[in-house]
Amino acid sequence: MTTARPASSRRSRTRANGDGTVYQRKDSRWEAAGYVLAPGNTRKRIRVYGTTRKEALAKLTEKLANSNRGLPAPSAQGGLAAYLTYWLQNVAVHQLRENTHTRYTAVARLYLIPGLGKKKLAKLTAKDVRTWLNRLRTTCQCCTRGLDTARDQPRCCTVGKCCSKRLSPLTLAYVHSVLKSALEHAVREEEIPRNVARNVRTGTPRPRRFEPLTAEEARQFLAVARGHRLHALFELALHTGLRKGELLGLRWEDLDLAGGTASIRRTLQRTNSSGLTTLPTKTQSSERRIALATECLHSLEQHHERQRQEGEASGTGWKASGYVFTRPDGSPIEGATLTRHFNTLLRRARLRRIRFHDLRHSAATLLLEQGVELVVIKELLGHAHIGVTASVYAHVRLRLQRDAIDLLGNALRNPTAGREDGDEPPHWAAPVR
Known part of the structure; x- marks a missing residue:
């Protein structure tokens, strides 16, 4: 004679009306079923599965919660x-x-x-x-x-x-x-x-080609930009490789001119719903703290003084936005406006037409050519993974490898070249990394 299950145990397995059902299948998996909101303001019965009762119940509970919030469950039978x-x-x-x-x-x-x-x-x-x-x-x-x-x-x-x-x-x-x-x-x-x-494999597309400025072209561009009211911005872009939105989103509270650092916390972009607004950085790795060159510190100090004078001249018309780089009335700068200033300076410097984003590529390329480690450039640019930095600037690394291989070839062909007997071998300036 079998013993009847206690009433309390049966009640613990009973689910309230609308909570669906949970039961074990013959294949030992657990199945949970219930009614949820479907497209067209209708309701349909769905089934979810799990290896344990708890797993199947959790999946069903999530579906029911979405339905209760008014989110219709899509149907695989639909298009x-x-x-x-x-x-x-x-x-x-x-x-x-x-x-x-x-x-x-x-x-x-x-x-x-x-x-x-x-x-x-x-x-x-x-x-x-x-x-x-x-x-x-x-x-x-x-x-x-x-x-x-x-x-x-x-x-x-x-x-x-x-x-x-x-x-x-x-x-x-x-x-x-x-x-x-x-x-x-x-x-x-x-x-x-x-x-x-x-x-489906589409193949790996070739990365978009970019034409970074050479060291001579960068010096020529900065010389022309020296008289521009946004000279500090262009110098900062070429020294740090900051993105356009990161430059425009800088606030004076983000700068430590005494310590020579800048904290990148936000980006300034135009959106359809909010217009010109501040947003979080592109990725979590993009929120970073970077060191500033001495030239950038001097330019920023001069820019701060110029902005103070513009504020005094504007009087009550000054819009204290707190941004480092602003329009003459203190309001934030549009990205398109900055691009127009940039193109004007390129024409004055008689340089080829490039994108503003190519200043970022120029900074990274020049750093690589100076022998700076890839991991340092990755931190400066705010890339999420070093593989991104390596893939984007693969052509620069290949050129540096050729230079290093040439140095090694010279050493192997003539090991005594450039030194007298008994001298130590020279330390090559461009080691193979």
Whole structure:
């Protein structure tokens, strides 16, 4: 005769109405099921699984909590377009910076939804993704996106002469990465079993070429910029490699002129919702403390005095924003405005046209050519990993390797060159790192 289970034990396993059910399957896994909010303001029953009762219950509780907050659970039976919309509006918007989210939304609108939006999320295959990427790679974007028909003067495909405006390898890789991120979240939510976009290889695109200033060009640029009211900013950019937003986001409280250091805590950017606003640094590693050169300290002291005089001249019209680099009335500087000043100085110096960001590359390249260790440059630039620094400046390291190999070759060909008998071998100025 079996003993009946105590009533208290049965009650401990009973779940309240709406909390779903949890039970063990024949394959020993635990399954939890419950009703959650679905697209179209409907409700559907979902099932989650775990190796233990606690794991399955935790997954179900998370789903129910999202439903109670009004977040509809996407359906794998729906199209990819519906899932991308859900992901961008309810997930990515809370995880990405605003400008990054804007770019993701544009990628989905221009490429993902037109190309794959009608595919069922559950039935999307790696072959579908590969075929779509190949079509993007070989199709003229003027014709595909209807840009040609919207022109006042038709050209390209409408006149039978395709301009062959195709996506660059970097853009193609970026579009692919957005799709991978969306499908990765679908895997985490157990909507699909695997991320098929990860099984498609697009190849490693060549990094964007940049033309850093040489040491002579940098001196020529600084000589022309010496009379500019933002001379201290350009000198700081070439000595430290700070990003444009980091320079514009510097406040006087971030500078320790006596100690010769600067703390990088924020960046100044324009967003669609807030306009010109301060944001956290690009990554956690970008929040750093850097040393300042003597020339930068002198320039900053002169700039501080000039800003004080501008404030006195403006009187009540002065806008005390606290930023180091401001407009003549004390308000923050737009990134586009700084770019215009920079291009004007390039023309005055009769230098080739480069981006403002290339000042950052110029600083890192000149430091490498002076034999500074890669890890020091990584800390100065605020890269998250030293591999990023190594990959971006691989061409500079290769040139330094050639110089070192040439020195070694000279030593092996003529070991006594440049020294008398009995002298110690010379210490080569450019060691192989």
